[in-house]
Amino acid sequence: MTPAARAAAAIELIDAWAEGAPVERLLTNWARAARYAGSSDRRAVRDLVFDVLRRRRSAGWMGGGESGRALVLGLCRLEGIAPDSLFTGAAHAPAPLSGIERESPAPLADAPLPVRLDWPDWLWEAAVASLGEALEPALEALRHRAPVTVRVNLARMSREEALARLAEAGLAARPVHGVSGAVVIEGEARGLKGLDLWRDGLIELQDAASQALVEALPLVPGMRVLDLCAGGGGKTLAMAARAEIAVFAHDAHPARMRDLPRRASRAGIAPRILPEPKAPERHAPYDVVLADVPCSGSGAWARNPEGKWRLTRDGFEQLVATQRGILARAAALVRPGGALAYATCSLLDSENRDQIARLLARSTGWTLEQERRWLPGAPGDGFYLAVLRKA
Numbered sequence: 129m130t131p132a133a134r135a136a137a138a139i140e141l142i143d144a145w146a147e148g149a150p151v152e153r154l155l156t157n158w159a160r161a162a163r164y165a166g167s168s169d170r171r172a173v174r175d176l177v178f179d180v181l182r183r184r185r186s187a188g189w190m191g192g193g194e195s196g197r198a199l200v201l202g203l204c205r206l207e208g209i210a211p212d213s214l215f216t217g218a219a220h221a222p223a224p225l226s227g228i229e230r231e232s233p234a235p236l237a238d239a240p241l242p243v244r245l246d247w248p249d250w251l252w253e254a255a256v257a258s259l260g261e262a263l264e265p266a267l268e269a270l271r272h273r274a275p276v277t278v279r280v281n282l283a284r285m286s287r288e289e290a291l292a293r294l295a296e297a298g299l300a301a302r303p304v305h306g307v308s309g310a311v312v313i314e315g316e317a318r319g320l321k322g323l324d325l326w327r328d329g330l331i332e333l334q335d336a337a338s339q340a341l342v343e344a345l346p347l348v349p350g351m352r353v354l355d356l357c358a359g360g361g362g363k364t365l366a367m368a369a370r371a372e373i374a375v376f377a378h379d380a381h382p383a384r385m386r387d388l389p390r391r392a393s394r395a396g397i398a399p400r401i402l403p404e405p406k407a408p409e410r411h412a413p414y415d416v417v418l419a420d421v422p423c424s425g426s427g428a429w430a431r432n433p434e435g436k437w438r439l440t441r442d443g444f445e446q447l448v449a450t451q452r453g454i455l456a457r458a459a460a461l462v463r464p465g466g467a468l469a470y471a472t473c474s475l476l477d478s479e480n481r482d483q484i485a486r487l488l489a490r491s492t493g494w495t496l497e498q499e500r501r502w503l504p505g506a507p508g509d510g511f512y513l514a515v516l517r518k519a
């Protein structure tokens with residue numbers, strides 16, 4: 129496909145997305161139907177669609193509208209790409225620009241801050257209150273692609289060795305300072321899942337802040353730990369690789385844990401992971417309970433930008449209520465003297481410190497031992513962690 133044909137495909141997909149279809153489904157269906165599209169075309173179209181979703185408001189400002197066509201035009205202007213190189217009118221390409229489309233937009237610097245920073249208006253005050261001085265750098269980081277980061281399985285290989293093996297495979301990579309197993313793949317991360325390193329369970333995809341969060345948990349060999357919202361098991365695996373502990377993995381949607389036993393075997397830590405799809409209560413109490421609760425995902429909107437525009441005020445309030453329920457359940461499962469770890473990939477106080485403040489105000493016998501925030505880009509997605517000790 130020509131770059132112009134890729135732009136035309138992205139325009140159609142963005143228009144379909146605006147009608148309400150989930151972006152991943154649209155991309156999968158498009159790739160199935162577009163037999164002429166090779167893997168680099170699929171990657172390029174996906175990148176274009178995601179770039180637009182990350183910068184939907186600023187691209188709209190620069191392109192003069194919210195249609196797929198206006199947004200791709202705006203993205204060209206934001207990235208310094210000559211629009212006429214894509215809007216050519218040739219076969220499979222978008223039509224040439226009209227006279228109105230050719231008119232120069234007002235500079236982005238004149239746009240209101242939520243437009244410049246690509247943030248929904250209804251969530252603006254919450255972001256200002258939660259982020260303070262970090263507001264602009266944090267939201268700016270969400271406007272750009274997040275790096276591909278892997279976790280080296282330190283139970284079986286050193287990071288230096290993994291870096292050497294990645295280099296042998298032709299992949300440029302660098303260690304992430306302050307996160308012992310994290311390695312960022314620089315440039316295209318093509319073929320990662322075909323490497324022996326991957327097949328042998330020596331590396332896993334995992335964001336650097338997510339790894340840092342697991343490294344900050346008070347885990348000691350011999351502990352019994354519950355991962356109450358295990359999902360795909362990213363943190364379950366990282367915890368079990370970090371120390372000889374027994375990790376019980378639960379999720380309200382057990383199908384999400386489907387691949388966990390296979391991934392645990394690949395990593396050589398299967399005996400440490402005990403899926404508990406039904407009732408984690410029956411193994412309580414635990415030394416540590418991790419509640420990595422469902423959240424707005426606002427710290428990870430660089431990776432999943434669709435969420436920025438799909439989240440509604442009602443949906444947000446429901447999430448906050450769900451988090452409250454999970455936190456209360458998790459608290460009851462911790463043994464006296466044990467720890468409760470509450471985590472989100474959100475930037476917003478109502479999902480983070482307000483939840484912890486509420487718990488501390490309503491229940492006695494808890495001490496806040498650790499509270500940390502990782503901002504987007506430093507070193508990965510945005511995350512929040514609170515560790516509380518039970519008397």
Ligand SMILES: C[S@@+](CC[C@H](N)C(=O)[O-])C[C@H]1O[C@@H](n2cnc3c(N)ncnc32)[C@H](O)[C@@H]1O
Nearest residue numbers: 357358359360361362363379380381420421422
């Ligand atoms: C942020 S994700 C977990 C990500 C996972 N810990 C990881 O590191 O890959 C939140 C998970 O919570 C699960 N969940 C939602 N409501 C829940 C509930 N009431 N109890 C337990 N899990 C719940 C969701 O199915 C989802 O998998």
